[in-house]
Amino acid sequence: MNRSVRARALLALAVITLSLYIAVTVPVRLGLDLRGGTQLVLETRSTPTTDAGREATDRTLEVLRGRIDGLGVAEPTLVRSGENRIIVELPGVQDPKRAAEVLGRTAQLTFHPVLGTADPTADRPTGRPDEASPPLPKQPPRERVLPDESGTPLRLGAAALTGEDVKEAAARFDQQGGAGWHVTVGFEGDGRAGWARLTGEAACHPAGDPARRVAIVLDDKVISSPQVDPSVACRTGIRDGATQITGSFAPEEARELSLLVNGGALPVPVETVEQRTVGPTLGAQAITASAWAAAIGTALTALFIIGVYRLMGVLAAVGLVCYGLVSYAALAALGATLTLPGLAGFVLAIGMAVDADVLVFERAREEYAARRSPSTRSALAAGFRNAFSAIADSNITTLIAAALLFFLASGPVRGFGVTLGIGVLASLFSALVITRVLAEVAVSRPRVRRRPSLTGIAGTGAVRDRLTRRNPRLMRRPGRWLAVSAAALVLAGSGIAVRGIDLGVEFTGGRLIEYATTNPVDPDRVRTALADAGFPRAVVQSSGEAGLTVRTDPLTNAEETEVTGAVRDLAGGADKVRDELVGPSLGEELRRGALIALAVALGAQFVYLAARFRWVFGTAAVVALAHDVVILVGVFAWLGRPVDGVFLAALLTVIGYSVNDSVVLFDRIRELARRTPEVPLPDLTDRAVVQTLPRTVNTGLGAAFILTALALLGGSSLTDFALALLIGLVVGTYSSVLTAAPVAIRLHHRTPPRQPSVRT
Numbered sequence: 001m002n003r004s005v006r007a008r009a010l011l012a013l014a015v016i017t018l019s020l021y022i023a024v025t026v027p028v029r030l031g032l033d034l035r036g037g038t039q040l041v042l043e044t045r046s047t048p049t050t051d052a053g054r055e056a057t058d059r060t061l062e063v064l065r066g067r068i069d070g071l072g073v074a075e076p077t078l079v080r081s082g083e084n085r086i087i088v089e090l091p092g093v094q095d096p097k098r099a100a101e102v103l104g105r106t107a108q109l110t111f112h113p114v115l116g117t118a119d120p121t122a123d124r125p126t127g128r129p130d131e132a133s134p135p136l137p138k139q140p141p142r143e144r145v146l147p148d149e150s151g152t153p154l155r156l157g158a159a160a161l162t163g164e165d166v167k168e169a170a171a172r173f174d175q176q177g178g179a180g181w182h183v184t185v186g187f188e189g190d191g192r193a194g195w196a197r198l199t200g201e202a203a204c205h206p207a208g209d210p211a212r213r214v215a216i217v218l219d220d221k222v223i224s225s226p227q228v229d230p231s232v233a234c235r236t237g238i239r240d241g242a243t244q245i246t247g248s249f250a251p252e253e254a255r256e257l258s259l260l261v262n263g264g265a266l267p268v269p270v271e272t273v274e275q276r277t278v279g280p281t282l283g284a285q286a287i288t289a290s291a292w293a294a295a296i297g298t299a300l301t302a303l304f305i306i307g308v309y310r311l312m313g314v315l316a317a318v319g320l321v322c323y324g325l326v327s328y329a330a331l332a333a334l335g336a337t338l339t340l341p342g343l344a345g346f347v348l349a350i351g352m353a354v355d356a357d358v359l360v361f362e363r364a365r366e367e368y369a370a371r372r373s374p375s376t377r378s379a380l381a382a383g384f385r386n387a388f389s390a391i392a393d394s395n396i397t398t399l400i401a402a403a404l405l406f407f408l409a410s411g412p413v414r415g416f417g418v419t420l421g422i423g424v425l426a427s428l429f430s431a432l433v434i435t436r437v438l439a440e441v442a443v444s445r446p447r448v449r450r451r452p453s454l455t456g457i458a459g460t461g462a463v464r465d466r467l468t469r470r471n472p473r474l475m476r477r478p479g480r481w482l483a484v485s486a487a488a489l490v491l492a493g494s495g496i497a498v499r500g501i502d503l504g505v506e507f508t509g510g511r512l513i514e515y516a517t518t519n520p521v522d523p524d525r526v527r528t529a530l531a532d533a534g535f536p537r538a539v540v541q542s543s544g545e546a547g548l549t550v551r552t553d554p555l556t557n558a559e560e561t562e563v564t565g566a567v568r569d570l571a572g573g574a575d576k577v578r579d580e581l582v583g584p585s586l587g588e589e590l591r592r593g594a595l596i597a598l599a600v601a602l603g604a605q606f607v608y609l610a611a612r613f614r615w616v617f618g619t620a621a622v623v624a625l626a627h628d629v630v631i632l633v634g635v636f637a638w639l640g641r642p643v644d645g646v647f648l649a650a651l652l653t654v655i656g657y658s659v660n661d662s663v664v665l666f667d668r669i670r671e672l673a674r675r676t677p678e679v680p681l682p683d684l685t686d687r688a689v690v691q692t693l694p695r696t697v698n699t700g701l702g703a704a705f706i707l708t709a710l711a712l713l714g715g716s717s718l719t720d721f722a723l724a725l726l727i728g729l730v731v732g733t734y735s736s737v738l739t740a741a742p743v744a745i746r747l748h749h750r751t752p753p754r755q756p757s758v759r760t
Helices: 003-025 053-072 096-104 190-202 251-263 284-334 340-352 354-369 376-408 413-442 444-449 462-470 478-498 523-532 557-571 588-612 615-639 645-675 681-713 717-736 740-750
Strands: 037-044 077-081 084-090 109-117 146-147 154-155 167-173 180-186 212-220 223-224 242-249 272-278 509-516 539-543 546-550 574-582
Touching: 003 284, 003 413, 037 053, 037 096, 053 077, 053 084, 053 096, 053 242, 053 251, 077 574, 084 272, 096 251, 096 272, 109 190, 146 223, 146 444, 154 212, 167 242, 167 251, 180 190, 180 588, 190 212, 223 242, 242 251, 272 539, 284 354, 284 413, 284 681, 354 376, 354 413, 354 681, 376 413, 376 444, 376 645, 413 444, 413 645, 462 681, 478 615, 478 717, 478 740, 509 557, 523 539, 523 546, 523 557, 546 557, 546 574, 557 574, 588 615, 588 645, 615 645, 615 717, 615 740, 645 681, 645 717, 645 740, 681 717, 681 740, 717 740
Parallel strands: none
Antiparallel strands: 037 084, 037 272, 077 084, 109 154, 109 212, 146 154, 167 180, 180 242, 212 223, 509 546, 509 574, 539 546
16 A cells, blocks of 8 residues: 555545534424424514505514524424414424524614713602602703613713624624724725724714713613723724724623624514424325435435445445445534435435446546556546546536525535535545545455456446447538427427416415314324315414414315314314414515526536536536526426425436536547647537446436435335436436537637737
């Protein structure tokens, strides 16, 4: 074992050991659908029947979503209920009372000049109790008196700045300066000039004068009143637009204050009117069925890889197990919340993590078959070396998308970005470190060297042999493939136009009915009964100690009677406690943020591909991606399947597939073009298709095993998710070869050739 192999082995052992320790000691947080959580019902103090009141409630919902993100709660559910109520469901919250307090605070942040101290007895009544109290002294207009941190009354002028002028705030710990925990605040726009003016006026007073202080007020309480430093000049002030809020904060208080400032003020006050625990939105049967489907699908994928690549397949399967361990540990360490779509995506990523291994093994097969490498050991080393470019490009584009979804989106889309990024990094480590160490050690054994057929890379494989014999010239007429793609787009688009998109309750809202049941009833039984009655999308949860909630699409009165009858039959009696309309959990602002994040991610991917390859290939990859998205949405429209949050996760996954397949093909075209620049692009593309199709087929089949198991065994909760991914897998495999490549060829032919230049 040489030094590089030894170093990789030590690194792999360290990461696996740490991951095993985290997996055993740190429990992963489960989402509302798997475990349930805490439900808060908040009521806004506004006039709900007016447009201004409704807008205030909508704005309040978005501010609350930002505060929940700041609390570190992932994958929450927020829905509008009735005219002025908001239902918040928080998975895994340890202190629901504190969460309710933070969510309900108005968080009105203001910055005031200090005019001086006030007489603490000026506003106290004098004389005997039976005597009339003298009138309180009138304060100057726009002046108020509030006690500072020590209790000394301060006379404050009108607010010079508000929370709207703040750009961002962050909790910090200053160990050297002695400030301890504090909150740094940065101003933007007019706030920078306002802060300079406020501190400049205070600096005109001598040191020790109360008027040299600036009062920072949160919800009518002075939280800090620092004195302007002597170094600040009169009328000049602090011009960098930054300050620190100090006040002997505890760590939790500093973080809470920073998230309140960042989240903004609530437009109207809110009050917590109900607080209870709720059960999971999915029943135990659905969760068990999904776990079995995941286990069976993963086992089938491992058996398939072993059957194709023999010993290397066994080592790849071991690497997949390690990948699962590292990914799970990373999710637990980061405090990410695992929901059922996230779990399905996590399991699916186990199947897709084999892609890097397949790329390496196929390149090793090419090296060995061409006799460029005389042994399986050298062929394997060449395989890792030659496949690195395709692995890097395909995974970097996915990481770009994951990072932008995390930073620009929120809610479940942001959670998907976290899961996607963890999966990509873990799969890279699994393939390039763990599997590589195992493979290099295995091929160096004397018994394996004497029998190279055991490795699985000493032969070219059935798919490559058949393609080589037939030598298909797919790019001889690229226009016919573009015509097929155009026809598929027209067919899918007509489904969207004719049938329309059936948006799920998360996008459209629906009806929420809460029951107080006479006897305890299993939510699983209610789900089954409602599905049999024609309400397969009803979300049923236990609520409190003896309650049940049913959330469905909008119902007619007759349908509501049918739902209530089914619940009463199973519970031996039930009374309706609440029956009201609820808004979408994926609100307009969240949807707009997700679309912006997705558009920016696609633009960044295009720029990266254009820089790594050419703009022609970047454009072709984006066109193929749009082709896949339209077809997937169109097929769901024709089938009448709902487009909901689960579908959104599947759609984002399909986008990753499409880009990865196109990148692998374009990487091979670039490599062939460097070797034989005189060969026309259509011929290079044909060669690249023949050489990369075995990887595409083997990777696709590995994922198809898991998806089929999820669709057939995972229950109704995962059927649409698995169906969307199966469609996307087929369409993405087709488009990467027969849409992206023809588009690149057509654009290449229309691009004027570069003119030769003379250099001196």
